[in-house]
Amino acid sequence: MPILDQPPKFGRRSLLKLTGAACLTTAMPLPTVAAAQTTEPVKIGVIIGLTGSAAVAGNDSYRAMQLGAEEVNEAGGVLGRPIKLIVEDDEGRPKSGVEAANKLADVDKVAACIGAYQSSIALPVGRLLNEKGVVWVTDATTNDLKTVGPYLFNVAGIAEQAVALVDFVKADKAGAKKLTGIFQNNPIGQDRAKVSEKRAKELGLEWIPALLYQPGATDFRTELQQVVNAGADAILTDIYDSDAPIIQRQLVELGMGDFSNTYSYNPGAYGTLEPNLIEGIKGLNYITGGIRAEAFNKKFLEKFGHIYTDAWGGPPFYDAVWIVATAINLANGLDRKKIRDAMWPAAYHYLGVSGNGDKGFNKWGMQASDQYEKLAYKAGKMVPLSKGPENIVVFRYSDDQGTPLSHAPSEEQNQQLYPGYKP
Numbered sequence: 001m002p003i004l005d006q007p008p009k010f011g012r013r014s015l016l017k018l019t020g021a022a023c024l025t026t027a028m029p030l031p032t033v034a035a036a037q038t039t040e041p042v043k044i045g046v047i048i049g050l051t052g053s054a055a056v057a058g059n060d061s062y063r064a065m066q067l068g069a070e071e072v073n074e075a076g077g078v079l080g081r082p083i084k085l086i087v088e089d090d091e092g093r094p095k096s097g098v099e100a101a102n103k104l105a106d107v108d109k110v111a112a113c114i115g116a117y118q119s120s121i122a123l124p125v126g127r128l129l130n131e132k133g134v135v136w137v138t139d140a141t142t143n144d145l146k147t148v149g150p151y152l153f154n155v156a157g158i159a160e161q162a163v164a165l166v167d168f169v170k171a172d173k174a175g176a177k178k179l180t181g182i183f184q185n186n187p188i189g190q191d192r193a194k195v196s197e198k199r200a201k202e203l204g205l206e207w208i209p210a211l212l213y214q215p216g217a218t219d220f221r222t223e224l225q226q227v228v229n230a231g232a233d234a235i236l237t238d239i240y241d242s243d244a245p246i247i248q249r250q251l252v253e254l255g256m257g258d259f260s261n262t263y264s265y266n267p268g269a270y271g272t273l274e275p276n277l278i279e280g281i282k283g284l285n286y287i288t289g290g291i292r293a294e295a296f297n298k299k300f301l302e303k304f305g306h307i308y309t310d311a312w313g314g315p316p317f318y319d320a321v322w323i324v325a326t327a328i329n330l331a332n333g334l335d336r337k338k339i340r341d342a343m344w345p346a347a348y349h350y351l352g353v354s355g356n357g358d359k360g361f362n363k364w365g366m367q368a369s370d371q372y373e374k375l376a377y378k379a380g381k382m383v384p385l386s387k388g389p390e391n392i393v394v395f396r397y398s399d400d401q402g403t404p405l406s407h408a409p410s411e412e413q414n415q416q417l418y419p420g421y422k423p
Contacts, residue, residue, distance in 0.1 A: 041084035042077070042334065044069075044324060045104035045113035047125060048317075052092020053215040054117050056241040056272065057313025061117055061139075062087060063304050064314035067296075068321030078328040083321075086110060090121050092216065092242075097121035098128055105132045111334050112327075114320045116140050117313055118240075119188035126152040133336050135343060137324060139316035139354075142187040143195075146364040149421055150414045151340055153347075153361055155316040155323070155354065156286060157370035157395060164372060164393050165284050166199040169234045169263050172282065176233035181210030182224075182247070183238050189213075192238050192265060208232055213247070215240055221250050228254050238265040241272065241310065248277040259377075267375050267382055268310035275380030282385070284372040284393055286311040290357020315354035323347045323359060341408035348406045360404025362397075364417065368404040369396040 046065055049058035065085060073082045086108050088100030097116060104110045105128075112135035116122035122140030129136040130149035138145070139156035146158065169176060179200050183189035189212055197207040208230045211223050224247065227235065239247055248270070257276075264270070264283030288297065288311050296318060301307050308314035324339075326346035331338035344361055352359040356371045372393045374385040384391050396402050411423045 039081060041082045042079060042328060043084050043086050043108055043110045044321070045101075045108060045110035045115075046085050046087040047090050047097050047100045047104070047113060047115035047121070048087065049092045049117060049121075050087075050089040052090070053240045053242045054092055054313075057117050057269075057308075057310040058090075058092075060308040060310065060314040061115070061317045064300065064308065064318040065114060065321050067300060067303060068318040068325075072321065072325045078325050079333070083325060085321075090116065090118075090125075092118065092121075092240075094121050094124050097125045101125045101128050101136075105129060105134045110134070111336070112137065112324045112339055114138075114317060114324060118186070119145070119191075120184075120186035123148070123187055133340075135324065135327075135336065135340050137320040137343075139312060139320070140188065142191050144187060144191075146366050147418070149418050150365065150409070151336075153320075153323075153343055153365040154367060155320045155352075155359060156312060157355075157367050160195060163195060163199040164395055165236060165263060165265055166196055166203065166205075168282075168284060168374065168393065169236065170203050170205070172263075173234055173261070176205070178206045178208055178230075178232045179234050179236060180208035180227060180230050180232040181236040181238075182227060183210055183212055183236075184215050184240065184243075185212035186215065189238060192236070196236050210236075213239070213243070215243055217243075218246060219250070220247055221254065224250055225254055228256055232261070234261050234263055236263050236265070239269055241269045244269050245273055245277070248273060252277065266310065266312060267377070268308075268312065270377065271309035271382065275377075278377040278380070280377060282374070282376045285375045285382070286316075286354065287356060287371045287373050287392070288315045288354055289371065289373075290353040290355065291351050292357070293353040296353040311354070315352075319350070319352040319354050319359055322352070323350055326350060344405045344408045348404055358404070360406075362401050362403055363405055363409045363413065364401070366401070368402045369394070371395070 048062050069085050090097035114137045116138045119140040119142035122138040126136045126148045130151045137153045141158045143158050183192045193210040200207040211227050260280035262281045267283035267285050270278045323346050327339050327342035330342035348360045362368045374391050375382050
């Protein structure tokens with residue numbers, strides 16, 4: 001069972017942050033490698049939605065990756081060579097993502113791949129790249145990611161952690177008895193609905209079946225009318241940034257002018273909308289609170305002229321670039337299996353910007369813990385509900401899923417974790 005809604009405790013990484021303020025981006029020096037035999041760039045594949053239903057977050061994600069790549073190259077690159085991002089637009093479509101993965105793995109011969117903000121793309125791409133033995137790092141959140149195989153890594157929390165929002169609603173809205181949801185009709189939306197319903201019932205609340213909408217559609221009025229008529233005391237949502245303007249405007253047309261009963265797993269998705277469409281929405285936003293977060297935010301703003309609208313769609317992918325680069329140096333070459341095994345120590349010792357900065361992977365390659373901030377939209381701006389430690393929600397697994405590893409699992413362990421896996 002997870003431990004929720006507790007202030008952060010000082011542990012190994014917290015003490016490291018307090019005493020190591022002068023250290024570099026990683027907590028350990030990058031390993032020394034032999035002089036490079038070539039100056040050709042090391043290719044890292046990027047699969048991200050530059051167009052499509054999550055294009056706002058997708059473009060910010062790519063910008064964050066570019067920033068990370070520039071910093072890696074300024075620090076000397078990997079193996080004495082610069083890294084080069086080879087980007088493919090997944091267009092918000094699984095088919096495009098899979099086609100991009102095939103190209104990057106087989107034609108471009110990339111050392112690793114990063115991307116897929118959307119679970120509907122991350123999952124099939126992960127399965128394909130796992131079969132090909134190519135490291136795949138995503139920040140998508142469907143629970144099924146941890147079943148794919150040992151080449152898949154996640155730099156943000158998966159949907160099991162969504163219980164935190166239901167707990168937030170229970171505590172925030174006194175007297176709420178009926179809950180429902182509006183989620184994408186894809187793996188992550190389906191996961192959100194299942195997790196939310198299960199947690200609501202555990203808390204003695206009634207769950208009205210959620211609306212699972214089709215991303216990219218243009219008219220949701222009929223389905224939204226059913227949500228409006230359901231009489232729920234609170235509506236939990238997770239919608240993509242490109243769908244948010246349509247859904248919110250159509251809700252207003254249907255008579256919903258008060259959004260104080262709306263709670264979001266991703267409030268950043270509403271960040272570009274006018275105040276009358278978002279006033280009162282609350283939610284849990286993924287924290288950009290690592291020891292380097294302030295410097296990262298400043299550099300992102302200076303370089304791109306705006307801050308990212310979605311904490312899921314930028315900072316984790318910046319961290320992913322640094323972790324992959326460190327893993328390649330630790331592997332001391334481009335052998336994909338060695339890079340895979342180096343991902344665990346690379347992340348374990350890395351001080352990141354997303355979440356609380358602790359990016360250590362558990363044995364499934366998932367994040368062992370994460371932190372969220374309680375936010376609300378007021379006068380068109382997303383602001384913290386309070387400034388104290390009570391505004392932070394900590395999710396931590398109490399079983400072995402909550403244990404970050406400093407080294408890779410053995411092949412025997414991988415065979416136990418993933419039935420059908422062949423070394």
